[in-house]
Amino acid sequence: MNIQLLLTGDELMTGVTVDSNSSRIARQLATLGLYIDGKVTIGDRLTDLVAEINRLSDTADVLIVNGGLGPTVDDLTAEALGRAAGKPLGQHPEALDQLETLLARHGLPMNEANLKQTMLPQGCEIIPNPIGSAVGIRLELNNCLVLCTPGVPHELERMLHEQVVPLLRQQFPDTTPLRQSRFHVYGIGESYLQQWIDEALPDWPPSLELGFRAGLPTLEVKITSRAGDSEGLHDGWCTKLHRLLADHIVAVGDGTLEDSLVSLLRQRNLRLATAESATGGEMARMINRVARAGDVFEAGVITSPGRMYTGLLGLEECPGESEVSEAGVRHTVQTLLAGTRADYAVAVYGDPNSGQRGGDQNKGTVWAGWGREGEIRSRQFHFPTGGGIYQSLVAALGLDLVRRALLGLESAPSYYPVGGRN
Amino acid sequence: MNIQLLLTGDELMTGVTVDSNSSRIARQLATLGLYIDGKVTIGDRLTDLVAEINRLSDTADVLIVNGGLGPTVDDLTAEALGRAAGKPLGQHPEALDQLETLLARHGLPMNEANLKQTMLPQGCEIIPNPIGSAVGIRLELNNCLVLCTPGVPHELERMLHEQVVPLLRQQFPDTTPLRQSRFHVYGIGESYLQQWIDEALPDWPPSLELGFRAGLPTLEVKITSRAGDSEGLHDGWCTKLHRLLADHIVAVGDGTLEDSLVSLLRQRNLRLATAESATGGEMARMINRVARAGDVFEAGVITSPGRMYTGLLGLEECPGESEVSEAGVRHTVQTLLAGTRADYAVAVYGDPNSGQRGGDQNKGTVWAGWGREGEIRSRQFHFPTGGGIYQSLVAALGLDLVRRALLGLESAPSYYPVGGRN
The missing domain is CATH 3.90.950.20 (CinA-like)
Structure with a gap:
């Protein structure tokens, strides 16, 4: 199973924007036990986009494209995918439908720039975007499932959670999802925490991966194992860690x-x-x-x-x-x-x-x-x-x-x- | 002139670390008028690294590799570059010299892990790292200048500033830096803004690139041109755009x-x-x-x-x-x-x-x-x-x-x- 990521946007090349989207995508895939094998980032140039979509879809099982679905002239993903697949763009009725619903909800009229966002490669399916005008695109190309997703972070986050993850779970039912337990800790620094756990729990089992992520204002402690592998082990050591960190744990899971x-x-x-x-x-x-x-x-x-x-x-x-x-x-x-x-x-x-x-x-x-x-x-x-x-x-x-x-x-x-x- | 970037590190693939180094590299290159044409990110796997170094150096004029120069087993850049170039690793006297100086300054003894960092492809030159044990590597491969840089952000920053930028300036004296003007707009949506500019300034010159970046709560409008090319043009059209957007412009440049x-x-x-x-x-x-x-x-x-x-x-x-x-x-x-x-x-x-x-x-x-x-x-x-x-x-x-x-x-x-x- 080979998963590739293609990010597009001049702002990612010039250093103006730090790419946080690929981290969002990787984290969501990790919940399914899926990993990104390679990641390519290029600017908004049509020929490069077409070439990379072709090259990556040729070897990958899944290609996730991020960015370039907006209404402006430098948003080229639909056009590039169409060219790579040899499918001219046409107005997609479902995309139009979704956009009209969205605009009506906000009391806004349709304009030319928005209409561009409904012009998609023929034969593709849309991935609904309930909160933005950029609909996602789904297409089979070179035996690869290509999924195009919006660059706006909160739209991406929602599409990943509601559409992309369920879709991949359905397409690849055999992957073993990871099991993760996460604790959020306030008031302890990372290096002290690492030392404290090392000393208090010296026989930590190697099959349970222990990770830390320094956030602000809290620090995330993460225990990861393969589901099925070691259910009892996972639960037991989570309890031990919870008991150790005790009142420093301010939230668990997605909580804050x-x-x-x-x-x-x-x-x-x-x-x-x-x-x-x-x-x-x-x-x-x-x-x-x-x-x-x-x-x-x-x-x-x-x-x-x-x-x-x-x-x-x-x-x-x-x-x-x-x-x-x-x-x-x-x-x-x-x-x-x-x-x-x-x-x-x-x-x-x-x-x-x-x-x-x-x-x-x-x-x-x-x-x-x-x-x-x-x-x-x-x-x-x-x-x-x-x-x-x-x-x-x-x-x-x-x-x-x-x-x-x-x-x-x-x-x-x-x-x-x-x-x-x- | 084609510049490619190859980033390596498992932490960049799993979403644990957000890559900020490529933004550092892009910003430093931009001061020379040089742009990154493509960016590839892969995990710490030797065969993938060798393949990507070969593939990218084949078409690029400059390939900047970032990461994988550290002392641990998952640091594979020197090994991968050696294999790609068909040059076995050997102890590099200058690298050893630099490392000894650094360790002496901190009163630290040499250890095995550090010594690994002096084993470089034969015939390469080093890029000095005054503040860390990871020396940079410089090698010609497939008519491409390959520069390997450390992943630790402050070491990279210093190496870029003191070594890489001067080196590229010397190698490519003919480049013209880019000129960018940025406006931040509040109170206009992206699709309306695009349409408004299209209608009000229909003869926008193609040599001035117009870009948009949707942020919250403001929207960035960016005009980019090659310095020297069209100084008057750039200034003239910036003025026109400024006049058009007028009081919707809430800040310019890095301001908010x-x-x-x-x-x-x-x-x-x-x-x-x-x-x-x-x-x-x-x-x-x-x-x-x-x-x-x-x-x-x-x-x-x-x-x-x-x-x-x-x-x-x-x-x-x-x-x-x-x-x-x-x-x-x-x-x-x-x-x-x-x-x-x-x-x-x-x-x-x-x-x-x-x-x-x-x-x-x-x-x-x-x-x-x-x-x-x-x-x-x-x-x-x-x-x-x-x-x-x-x-x-x-x-x-x-x-x-x-x-x-x-x-x-x-x-x-x-x-x-x-x-x-x-």
């Missing part, structure tokens, strides 16, 4: 820290309010990316610590313009609880220029306060890192402190352990 | 809408406050991603329209819990101006479930209010789209309305024009 928090708040019928200074809205933004987060998100405020009181929260004059203090975060949590309909509140104050200027005594210091009426906690943390990483880690800190409190976990977690475990 | 807004506020010495409902903090977050945005960002609040008053802003009881209204946004802007130290304020209210539930009368309706003391404007917009796209587009709407107001541009922009221009 913010998903876990929104679920917890929903289960307990609580509404949360947030206040943040150095994170610029990232804490509120993380929660509000979760679907229907409005059910549990009451309100968020973003400003410098000093202005939190005198401006937004209508309090008396406060100590200093930008003071990052314990009194400040506790006061803010109290005010959010009193002044909004929130049942639970969290405030995270840090130096907004953290990581941007050097030699600052206060650099990386974060004060967090969190809790409910009559039960407010506070603690100081250090995040000696810069810019976007700082904002992401500190925003997640606020959410994880609330998650821990709601679950009754230790209130003084040992984030980013260096020497030892505690 | 939020960069432009932060600069404008800074120039005018103004501080901004934001209020948002359905965008969950994205508007504040966009601004606060810009370096030193704290200079111009006064405060942000996020909650449902109704709770904006009674909770955060300390106002009298408001009309309805989630009412998206003109009175609401105007009132909020007024309150932000009165209650914070902001000179300018913007409020954007929309349905938080927009795009998630169907059949809603109010679906996609957005009320925006913006302005300064005594000069508050408001307008209704429609964004009939869903989820994350909605949040991104609506957050950018708020920022673009402020940008337009500060620049004295039309206050009722024709965003997402459908039938005609206005």
Whole structure:
């Protein structure tokens, strides 16, 4: 079984765009136990596209083409596939139908550029795209299944999940899917985590692949095995790992820290309010990316610590313009609880220029306060890192402190352990 | 002149690692006016590597190989190049010399794994790597200049800058660098934009390449030409395009809408406050991603329209819990101006479930209010789209309305024009 990937787009050749789509495709195929054998990337030139489609389809069983399905003149995939297959383009009724439905839903008229997207090689089938105007194309060529997919990442993601993966599962029923268990961990660095697992679980079985993927703000730990091979082994070691990482695990599978928090708040019928200074809205933004987060998100405020009181929260004059203090975060949590309909509140104050200027005594210091009426906690943390990483880690800190409190976990977690475990 | 890139590494095939090296290489070559014509990525398999080195060097003038120069068993580039060229590996004295110097500098002993890195195809030249143990390799094969470079990003970056670029400049003195002009547009869809340019500038010269890249929330328009070819032409048509797209252009080059807004506020010495409902903090977050945005960002609040008053802003009881209204946004802007130290304020209210539930009368309706003391404007917009796209587009709407107001541009922009221009 040979699977090839052909990516097209001048922006991928000039360095303007970093290709993340091939990673999306590889991850989705991996769920079926399928791997990409080779990947070719070329610019938007018709002759090159035709030549590569011919060359790759000649030896591959599956060729996935990504990009070039848009409405503009530099979108050439349909044309190239048509030429490679010797099938002239014609208006595809189903493609037209899908496009009309999509445009009608958005109250938009059809235009020439969109119509181009319905001109597909004769005899091909479409792969529906429920959220974009670029329909996918499916065609047999040189005994190879050619699947053309859109370059827009969220459209690709959805088409892979809903169309391409089921199609490949049907076409290749004999592959053994991988079994994967994934944990998302907050508050431990990658090199420490690796060392910790090595020491705590020295007899880790070689048939279970252990992988790490550094994300922001969490780190993904992945256990992979061939389905059928070692079901019991897989489950047993997952349990051991889960027990080891314990309360550092903030989510499993496709979940995220913010998903876990929104679920917890929903289960307990609580509404949360947030206040943040150095994170610029990232804490509120993380929660509000979760679907229907409005059910549990009451309100968020973003400003410098000093202005939190005198401006937004209508309090008396406060100590200093930008003071990052314990009194400040506790006061803010109290005010959010009193002044909004929130049942639970969290405030995270840090130096907004953290990581941007050097030699600052206060650099990386974060004060967090969190809790409910009559039960407010506070603690100081250090995040000696810069810019976007700082904002992401500190925003997640606020959410994880609330998650821990709601679950009754230790209130003084040992984030980013260096020497030892505690 | 044909330049090919061959990337090797299992991690690039499984989706674990997103390839950013080819973007590094492309950007460095672009400074010489050189472009990568094709890019092939394969896993760490010797036979595939040998075959691809042979195939690509057969037609290319330059083949840049990236990765596979490390000390471990899955690093196969030297071996593959040797087989492709029919040159057995032998210890390269200069490579040994360089490695000894590097190890001595770090006080490290030589080990077996490192020694493997000095075994190179006979007759090759090395490309020095001053900061890592993986030396680069240079060899003529099939009339093609083959350059093997390390996969570690910062080692690659330095080798490109200090060795590869000067070498290529020397070998190909006749190349002309490309000239690129980039505009970022907000409020026009890709298919409409293409049609608009086609109609308004029908005699667009073929020597100026026009490209589009759909991003969120803006769309990039790019004009590319060969330097020297058509300087006047490039400038002239850039001006025409600029005049056509006019106030829809929110940034140029590497800039973004939020960069432009932060600069404008800074120039005018103004501080901004934001209020948002359905965008969950994205508007504040966009601004606060810009370096030193704290200079111009006064405060942000996020909650449902109704709770904006009674909770955060300390106002009298408001009309309805989630009412998206003109009175609401105007009132909020007024309150932000009165209650914070902001000179300018913007409020954007929309349905938080927009795009998630169907059949809603109010679906996609957005009320925006913006302005300064005594000069508050408001307008209704429609964004009939869903989820994350909605949040991104609506957050950018708020920022673009402020940008337009500060620049004295039309206050009722024709965003997402459908039938005609206005």
